Amino acid sequence: MDIILSNANPDPIYAQIADQIRSQIVGGVLKEGTLLPSIRVLAKELRISVITTKRAYDELEKEGYIQTIAAKGSYVASRNxxxxxxxxxxxxxxxxxxxxxxxxxxxxxxxxxxxxxxxxxxxxx
Known part of the structure; x- marks a missing residue:
């Protein structure tokens, strides 16, 4: 999963992450049922706070793009x-x-x- 963060972008980091994941889901890059990196792993890869990554995942889950299953991880949700x-x-x-x-x-x-x-x-x- 490719995510590029920019300090020049006026959007907060969590919004940049959510936007890019959302685009990859809608664009078919991330298919339904795909396991996403854990919040900790993604935070480490992007060198950001776990809280920031969690906020992005929470937003995507609230919008119905992903679903999180306790102790199993976050997956791309099936969407119409x-x-x-x-x-x-x-x-x-x-x-x-x-x-x-x-x-x-x-x-x-x-x-x-x-x-x-x-x-x-x-x-x-």
């Missing part, structure tokens, strides 16, 4: 792909609302926003 898709659609809607507020403030037209999107999309190819 439609449920995951709905979560991401909600996130896109939140970002779009923020974009709309900024665009209205700057009095940007829909065509200008569309052009920005197309330029960004081409840049990622």
């Amino acid at each position: 792909h439609e449920q995951i898709k709905e979560e991401y659609l909600r996130k896109i809607e939140e970002h779009m609302r923020a974009i709309m507020l900024l665009a209205n403030f700057l009095e940007l037209k829909e065509e200008e926003l569309g052009m920005m999107y197309e330029l960004l999309k081409r840049g990622d190819e």
